[in-house]
Amino acid sequence: MTRRIADTAASDNASDSRTSRRHFFKLLAGSPLLGLAYPTLPSSWQQAVERELQRGVPAPPRPAGMPCPDCGQEMVFPSPADMRSHSAQAGGAPTQVPGALDAHFSGQLVESAAEAINVWDFERVAHANNLPEHWNYIHMGVDDLETRAANREGFQRLMLRPRRLGPDTAKLDTSVQLFGRRWNTPLFLCPVAALEAYHTQGESGAARAARARGILQIQSNQSSQSYEDIAAAMGEPHWFQIYTTPDWNLNKRLIDRVAAAGCPVLVWTVDLLGGSNRELSRRSQGRQEYDRPLCQNCHNHKPGYQRPMRRGLDGPPGPRPSYTWDYVKRIKDATSMKVILKGIVTREDAELAIENGADGIFVSNHGGRAENSLRSAIERNRRPRNNPTLTSPCLERRPSAGGPVR
Numbered sequence: 508m509t510r511r512i513a514d515t516a517a518s519d520n521a522s523d524s525r526t527s528r529r530h531f532f533k534l535l536a537g538s539p540l541l542g543l544a545y546p547t548l549p550s551s552w553q554q555a556v557e558r559e560l561q562r563g564v565p566a567p568p569r570p571a572g573m574p575c576p577d578c579g580q581e582m583v584f585p586s587p588a589d590m591r592s593h594s595a596q597a598g599g600a601p602t603q604v605p606g607a608l609d610a611h612f613s614g615q616l617v618e619s620a621a622e623a624i625n626v627w628d629f630e631r632v633a634h635a636n637n638l639p640e641h642w643n644y645i646h647m648g649v650d651d652l653e654t655r656a657a658n659r660e661g662f663q664r665l666m667l668r669p670r671r672l673g674p675d676t677a678k679l680d681t682s683v684q685l686f687g688r689r690w691n692t693p694l695f696l697c698p699v700a701a702l703e704a705y706h707t708q709g710e711s712g713a714a715r716a717a718r719a720r721g722i723l724q725i726q727s728n729q730s731s732q733s734y735e736d737i738a739a740a741m742g743e744p745h746w747f748q749i750y751t752t753p754d755w756n757l758n759k760r761l762i763d764r765v766a767a768a769g770c771p772v773l774v775w776t777v778d779l780l781g782g783s784n785r786e787l788s789r790r791s792q793g794r795q796e797y798d799r800p801l802c803q804n805c806h807n808h809k810p811g812y813q814r815p816m817r818r819g820l821d822g823p824p825g826p827r828p829s830y831t832w833d834y835v836k837r838i839k840d841a842t843s844m845k846v847i848l849k850g851i852v853t854r855e856d857a858e859l860a861i862e863n864g865a866d867g868i869f870v871s872n873h874g875g876r877a878e879n880s881l882r883s884a885i886e887r888n889r890r891p892r893n894n895p896t897l898t899s900p901c902l903e904r905r906p907s908a909g910g911p912v913r
């Protein structure tokens with residue numbers, strides 16, 4: 508008898524807890540903040556919220572928009588549906604990734620690069636084969652990934668005007684010349700850190716592929732392999748990207764090292780000088796950071812470990828100049844390499860970069876991994892404010908705005 512009473516009490520408790528759990532998810536599904544919170548929820552919570560939305564919990568109202576700091580137009584807050592789709596693009600299971608491929612995805616992962624039909628085939632394979640920490644690193648953006656998503660959307664707003672039956676189609680040529688060297692295509696391999704995390708051949712493997720296709724490769728300062736090893740695989744010196752430290756002497760030693768190896772162009776990344784809020788990285792690392800045996804195995808993050816392009820550059824610390832436009836001149840004066848600034852996204856900074864001696868600019872928002880501007884890197888800067896007849900990218904981001912896009 509005592510036991511039956513205890514059983515009944517236990518079953519009542521379980522049913523109470525189920526009811527209050529459902530109540531909680533119902534509230535969450537109807538919350539105006541769901542759109543922002545959704546990507547950060549554990550997947551079991553996301554599923555529970557999805558169930559409540561499917562059961563007909565009314566869609567929460569959008570919070571009032573904030574004015575754009577540049578043009579004053581109201582900016583549109585993402586709806587929960589938008590955020591669900593961003594979240595799926597960013598970190599959901601492969602079957603959730605929306606996009607062109609969904610329409611004709613057969614459910615199979617390609618087994619070799621030659622089998623890939625669409626570039627997104629690689630994304631699915633990368634998702635399926637990487638450690639969660641490595642996957643998180645490669646696909647993350649800052650904050651709630653809005654700028655990362657905007658980069659993709661920006662491409663969807665660009666249109667082409669196809670012309671037919673050109674005068675001499677046999678002579679079509681996509682090659683470009685940069686600083687006296689011709690490349691087969693304007694597409695190139697941008698600097699990406701730590702490629703050995705994704706393939707045992709790392710940057711040298713990428714260099715061999717680039718060499719075979721006549722493609723420019725830019726090595727990251729955070730590469731898994733040294734400049735010299737990658738240049739040997741490439742068969743010629745390639746471009747090098749530098750992250751400067753506050754210690755000028757350290758930067759100078761690195762600049763001298765790549766210059767001595769024949770590097771023709773130095774790419775200075777300026778969009779991370781203020782740091783970036785990479786929440787997904789922090790979530791991946793948890794509290795253990797690289798101390799975990801798994802990370803230690805492949806990164807060798809042992810005490811004193813340094814990536815190859817930081818190794819052997821010890822010496823007395825140098826002055827700590829602040830990062831003003833004079834720093835471009837300082838770098839230029841320190842080397843005969845061409846110097847390009849990576850991470851320029853405004854007309855004003857483009858002009859200042861060239862005025863201060865840069866040989867070129869690399870228009871980029873770091874793939875949405877630096878700051879959360881909400882602006883895509885591919886779209887042109889908005890037109891001057893004093894011409895009200897021109898559209899602005901702010902307006903073009905509004906789903907209701909319609910109309911022509913630039």
Ligand SMILES: Cc1cc2nc3c(=O)[nH]c(=O)nc-3n(C[C@H](O)[C@H](O)[C@H](O)COP(=O)(O)O)c2cc1C
Nearest residue numbers: 644645697698699700727729776871872873874884
């Ligand atoms: C996994 C990963 C690592 C990256 N590492 C670097 C890096 O070490 N240095 C750098 O300047 N940019 C780095 N980037 C940014 C890319 O060079 C490039 O700017 C970005 O992927 C494309 O965005 P964009 O069109 O705004 O340039 C990295 C990007 C990714 C996805």
